[in-house]
Amino acid sequence: xxxxxxxxxxxxxxxxxxxxxxxxxxxxxxxxxxxxxxxxxxxxxxxxxxxxxxxxxxxxxxxxxxxxxxxxxxxxxxxxxxxxxxxxxxxxxxxxxxxxxxxxxxxxxxxxxxxxxxxxxxxxxxxxxxxxxxxxxxxxxxxxxxxxxxxxxxxxxxxxxxxxxxxxxxxxxxxxxxxxxxxxxxxxxxxxxxxxxxxxxxxxxxxxxxxxxxxxxxxxxxxxxxxxxxxxxxxxxxxxxxxxxxxxxxxxxxxxxxxxxxxxxxxxxxxxxxxxxxxxxxxxxxxxxxxxxxxxxxxxxxxxxxxxxxxxxxxxxxxxxx
Numbered sequence: 001x002x003x004x005x006x007x008x009x010x011x012x013x014x015x016x017x018x019x020x021x022x023x024x025x026x027x028x029x030x031x032x033x034x035x036x037x038x039x040x041x042x043x044x045x046x047x048x049x050x051x052x053x054x055x056x057x058x059x060x061x062x063x064x065x066x067x068x069x070x071x072x073x074x075x076x077x078x079x080x081x082x083x084x085x086x087x088x089x090x091x092x093x094x095x096x097x098x099x100x101x102x103x104x105x106x107x108x109x110x111x112x113x114x115x116x117x118x119x120x121x122x123x124x125x126x127x128x129x130x131x132x133x134x135x136x137x138x139x140x141x142x143x144x145x146x147x148x149x150x151x152x153x154x155x156x157x158x159x160x161x162x163x164x165x166x167x168x169x170x171x172x173x174x175x176x177x178x179x180x181x182x183x184x185x186x187x188x189x190x191x192x193x194x195x196x197x198x199x200x201x202x203x204x205x206x207x208x209x210x211x212x213x214x215x216x217x218x219x220x221x222x223x224x225x226x227x228x229x230x231x232x233x234x235x236x237x238x239x240x241x242x243x244x245x246x247x248x249x250x251x252x253x254x255x256x257x258x259x260x261x262x263x264x265x266x267x268x269x270x271x272x273x274x275x276x277x278x279x280x281x282x283x284x285x286x287x288x289x290x291x292x293x294x295x296x297x298x299x300x301x302x303x304x305x306x307x308x309x310x311x312x313x314x315x316x317x318x319x320x321x322x
Contacts (some may be wrong), residue, residue, distance in 0.1 A: 001033065001034065001035050002033065002034050002035070002075040002076060002318075002322075003034075003035050003037065003072060003073065003074045003075050003076075004029065004034045004035065004036050004037065004074065004075065004076050004077070004078055004318060005037050005039045005048075005063070005074040005076075005077045005078070006022050006025050006026050006029075006036055006037065006038055006039060006077075006078045006080055007022070007039045007041050007077055007078070007079055007080060007081055007086060007091065008021065008022025008023070008038065008039070008040060008041070008080045008081060009022075009040045009041045009042050009081060010041060010042075010081040010082065010083050010084060010085060010086050010087075011041075011042070011043050011083070011084050011085055012082070012083030012084050012166075012187075013083070013166045013187065014082040014083040014166070015042070015083070017082055017292060017294070018080055018081050018082045018083070018086070019040070020294045021080040021082070021292055021293035021294055021297070022038060022080040022081075022293075023038070024293050024294055024295065024300075024310070025078055025080050025293055025314055026038055028309075028310040028311045028314055029311070029314055030311050030314075030315050033315070034318065036078075037065070037072070037074070038050075039058060039065075040055075041081060041085070041086070041091070045057065046058040046060060048065040048067070048072075050067070062098060063077075063094075063095070063098055063100060074100060075101070075322065076100070076101045076102065076103070076318050076321050076322055077091075077095055077100055077101070077102040077103065077321075078102075078103050078314070078317065078318060079091060079092075079102050079103050079104040079269075079290055080290065080293055081290060082288075082290050082291075082292065084114075084161075086104070086290055087104075087110060087114055087288070087289055087290045088110055088111055088114040088161065089107035089108065089109075089110035089111035089114065090107075092104060092105070092106055092107035092110050093107040101321040101322050102321055103269050103270075103317040103318060103320075103321045104268075104269040104270070104289055104290055105267050105268050105269045105271070105289050106266075106268065109265050109266065109267055109268075109289065110289055112265065113265070113271075113286075113287045113288075113289050114161050114289075115160060115161055115190075116158065116160050116161070116192050116285075116286050117133070117135055117160050117190065117192050119286065119287060120133075120284065120286075122265070123261055123264065123265075123284065126260070126264060128257060128260070128261060128284055129281060129282070129283045129284065130194075130283055130284050130285070131151075131156075131194040131195045131196075131197055131276075131283055131285070132150065132151050132152075132194065132195040133151065133192050133193060133194045133195070134146075134147050134150045134151050134192075134193040134194075135160075135190070135191070135192055135193075136181065136190070136191040136193065137189065137190050137191075138185055138189040138190070142177070142178060142181060144174045144175075144177045144178065145174070147177060147193055148174050148177075151193055151194060151195040152195050152196070153171065153172060153173065153174070153196075154170055154171060154172045154196040155170075155171050155193055155194060155195055155196055156168060156169070156170055156171070156193070156194045156196065157169045157171055157177070157180035157181055157183070157184050157191060157193050158184060158191065158192050158193075158194065159184045159185075159187035159188035159190070159191060159192075160188050160190035160191060160192045161188050161190065166187050167183055167184045167185075167186060167187035167188065168184070169183055169184070170196070181193075197276040197278050197283050198278065199276045199277045199278035199279070199283075200220060200244070200246060200276065200277045201220070201221040201222075201223075201274065201275070201276050201277075202218050202219065202220050202221065202244050202246065202254060202274075202275050202276075202277060202282075203218070203219045203221060203272055203273070203274050203275075203298050204216075204218050204254055204255060204258035204272070204273045204274075204275065205218075205219075205270070205271070205272050205291070205298065205299045205302045205303070206258050206259050206261075206262040206267075206271045206272075206273065207269070207270055207271070207299075207313075207316075208268055208269070208320055209308070209316055210316060211320075213259060213262060213263065214306075215255035215256075215258060215259050216299070216302035216303060216305070216306050217242050217243045217302050217305040217306055218242070218243055218244040218246070218251055218254065218255065218302075219240050219241065219242040219243075219244060219298050219301060219302060220240070220241040220242075220244030220245055220246065221238055221239075221240055221241075222238060222239040222240075222241065223238040224238060224239075240298065240301065242298075242301050242302055242305045243305065246277065250277060250280065250282075253282065254275055254277065254282040257275070257282055257284065258271075258273040258275075261273060261284070261287065267289070268320070269289065269317060269320075269321075270289065270290065270291055270299055270317070271287055271288065271289055271291075272287070272288045272291035272298060272299055273285075273286070273287045273288075274286055274287075274288075293310075295310075299313075300313070
């Protein structure tokens with residue numbers, strides 16, 4: 001039996017979703033092969049939480065835990081932290097230093113994909129299209145007329161490094177820009193303002209499954225709200241249709257772009273890339289390297305559609321890491 005540390009929580013607004021993802025991983029872990037440990041990672045404490053909700057502190061020197069005088073070490077870490085420090089490369093670098101295998105991509109890929117601005121810039125020379133964008137750092141002078149001239153209206157104001165649609169606003173008038181920018185600054189000190197793409201939104205899961213990079217069935221996202229925001233993602237305010245209602249040609253095309261991005265960046269583990277298709281052209285929005293793993297989340301839905309059970313999905317991630 002191998003000991004698997006399932007890390008969950010994190011330091012961002014996404015910690016509650018991460019706790020749900022982590023518990024799902026724990027529930028569906030193959031218990032004939034692995035013993036799962038729920039490890040909560042918060043700014044104020046790193047603890048192992050047992051079945052009785054009792055907490056045992058993690059020794060950060062070697063990422064071990066002592067329970068009833070017995071020291072427990074881990075063969076592999078299953079990373080289920082959305083946002084910092086699990087999705088931005090910090091935990092990946094820490095485990096690399098400790099030489100503990102973990103299920104997500106390496107630290108460089110995590111840091112790059114977590115930074116929407118840098119990620120899209122790296123892929124641009126390969127012909128991968130993205131929205132027209134305008135960048136702001138906290139403290140920059142806000143010139144709303146310049147922003148509107150570049151990206152047009154409506155536009156999206158997003159924190160550069162945050163997930164689950166926290167801090168995102170759809171802006172319809174120039175007067176709304178300063179408010180939206182303030183909202184985004186609550187999540188991050190860098191902002192990306194993007195032109196509005198009016199088209200079909202799809203989410204493409206790409207994983208390494210048994211040593212082969214595969215594209216999972218694609219999900220189309222139809223939000224009841226103005227865009228695929230937090231409510232749409234987690235409170236049922238959207239329809240997620242798998243497989244997406246797009247042509248076979250477009251399925252091939254957008255799948256090939258997502259797979260190419262995965263390969264170009266030398267990714268490993270899970271990835272979920274968002275696109276908006278406008279006039280038969282896919283525009284890439286972002287890539288998530290630790291996508292939600294709740295049963296409602298997109299990657300589990302797509303895996304199920306591909307005939308891959310959650311237990312198989314999680315076993316595969318651990319075996320590849322090992």
